[in-house]
Amino acid sequence: MKFEGGDEDDKIISQVEVASSGDAEKVSSSRFMSLLASKDRDYLLSPTGSQVKVSDLEGHVVGLYFSANWYSPCRNFNPVLSNAYEQLKASQSNFEVVFVSADEDLSAFNSYRSSMPWLAIPFSDLQSKKALSHKFDVEGIPCLIILQPGGHKEEEVLRDGVELVHRYGVEAFPFTRERLEELEREEKEKHENQTFTNLLSSHDRDYLLGHHPTTGQVPVASLVGKTLGLFFSAQWCLPGMKFTPKLISIYHKIKHVISQRPGVEDFEIVYVSSDRDRASFDSYFALMPWLKLPFGDPKIRALARHFDVQSIPCLVVLGPDGKTVTKHGRSLINLYGEDAYPFTEVRLESLHRQMDEEAKGLPKSELHAGHRHELTLVSDGTGGGPFICCDCDEQGSGWAYQCLECGYEVHTKCVRAAGGASTVGP
Ligand SMILES: [Zn+2]
Numbered sequence: 194m195k196f197e198g199g200d201e202d203d204k205i206i207s208q209v210e211v212a213s214s215g216d217a218e219k220v221s222s223s224r225f226m227s228l229l230a231s232k233d234r235d236y237l238l239s240p241t242g243s244q245v246k247v248s249d250l251e252g253h254v255v256g257l258y259f260s261a262n263w264y265s266p267c268r269n270f271n272p273v274l275s276n277a278y279e280q281l282k283a284s285q286s287n288f289e290v291v292f293v294s295a296d297e298d299l300s301a302f303n304s305y306r307s308s309m310p311w312l313a314i315p316f317s318d319l320q321s322k323k324a325l326s327h328k329f330d331v332e333g334i335p336c337l338i339i340l341q342p343g344g345h346k347e348e349e350v351l352r353d354g355v356e357l358v359h360r361y362g363v364e365a366f367p368f369t370r371e372r373l374e375e376l377e378r379e380e381k382e383k384h385e386n387q388t389f390t391n392l393l394s395s396h397d398r399d400y401l402l403g404h405h406p407t408t409g410q411v412p413v414a415s416l417v418g419k420t421l422g423l424f425f426s427a428q429w430c431l432p433g434m435k436f437t438p439k440l441i442s443i444y445h446k447i448k449h450v451i452s453q454r455p456g457v458e459d460f461e462i463v464y465v466s467s468d469r470d471r472a473s474f475d476s477y478f479a480l481m482p483w484l485k486l487p488f489g490d491p492k493i494r495a496l497a498r499h500f501d502v503q504s505i506p507c508l509v510v511l512g513p514d515g516k517t518v519t520k521h522g523r524s525l526i527n528l529y530g531e532d533a534y535p536f537t538e539v540r541l542e543s544l545h546r547q548m549d550e551e552a553k554g555l556p557k558s559e560l561h562a563g564h565r566h567e568l569t570l571v572s573d574g575t576g577g578g579p580f581i582c583c584d585c586d587e588q589g590s591g592w593a594y595q596c597l598e599c600g601y602e603v604h605t606k607c608v609r610a611a612g613g614a615s616t617v618g619p
């Protein structure tokens with residue numbers, strides 16, 4: 194968080210201490226006053242700029258929203274929070290949000306706030322903003338701290354409001370421990386009971402779409418018994434566009450292997466689109482040889498939430514019974530190509546073993562044409578772990594060549610010998 198005025202730190206901390214210990218009775222009767230008002234301000238700003246008494250918040254669940262317009266993750270979270278906020282307001286829920294700005298100047302604050310339907314601490318009240326940030330240990334933004342009405346216990350304060358709103362939307366309300374435990378239980382049940390039908394069909398649609406304009410409807414029921422990949426991507430997503438040709442090539446290879454071996458479960462992929470308009474959706478899907486959910490279908494959001502898809506591209510793999518096999522299809526494709534099929538634990542264990550075996554024959558260090566330092570062979574157990582290959586820009590894990598000096602890391606298969614330089618054998 195960026196705040197000006199370094200030497201004010203101590204003063205403000207001591208003010209907070211006075212506020213929370215000096216006048217204990219008053220604090221407990223009006224917790225929001227002590228947090229959100231100051232000695233010469235008992236109001237917050239409404240979206241229209243009018244004053245709203247802090248005391249009006251009593252009885253509400255309040256989200257303190259630390260955010261700034263100069264940071265894109267904040268700008269991206271804004272519409273998500275707005276959406277949940279408007280829905281909760283429409284259903285008369287006692288929820289309120291208070292924006293605690295980390296904007297750099299008043300005009301940035303005003304323009305950012307114009308996109309927010311909730312209250313704000315005036316920009317000029319640097320001290321209150323700073324004190325709140327201190328009190329709740331806000332280290333990164335966006336941050337949404339949830340306070341319960343009348344709750345005075347530290348353990349009732351939730352700090353991961355951003356993640357909860359992303360994950361559960363309005364379902365998370367009223368953000369109590371009990372509600373969250375209930376949601377986790379429900380989620381677990383949903384995963385245990387998941388089938389192709391309840392994942393992919395809706396009350397008015399029991400099919401997916403292929404490429405043919407009239408006969409392109411493929412019944413969801415016909416997928417039962419296949420291994421299914423859900424491909425979350427969008428044309429605006431550069432890594433998605435880069436990964437797509439690779440996935441297409443692997444898809445064809447898997448299909449080929451299956452055609453050679455009767456009895457092996459069939460494979461299919463469904464495109465789950467986050468495209469912003471139909472034209473980009475259509476032109477992106479035109480590249481893909483598999484099926485799709487209709488553009489803008491409500492199931493798309495539901496699936497992203499169900500599988501907690503935080504970034505795209507993402508390949509979730511489902512088994513022939515509809516249960517989740519892995520959410521890491523993308524990195525498994527990068528690591529093992531078509532050999533990863535059918536992505537099951539049994540399959541992966543044997544691939545890991547094979548890879549460990551092969552790694553025994555690899556040089557302990559390499560000089561790679563793309564890097565000036567010597568690279569060292571690492572694995573999960575020896576300083577390796579999930580990485581992005583600096584050569585092919587794709588995800589990797591397990592065995593890799595890593596520069597111990599600067600962290601440069603590549604897949605073992607991506608190493609190209611540097612001008613015939615000698616390598617140190619095992
Ligand atoms: Zn690579």
Ligand SMILES: [Zn+2]
Nearest residue numbers: 566596599601
């Ligand atoms: Zn290096």
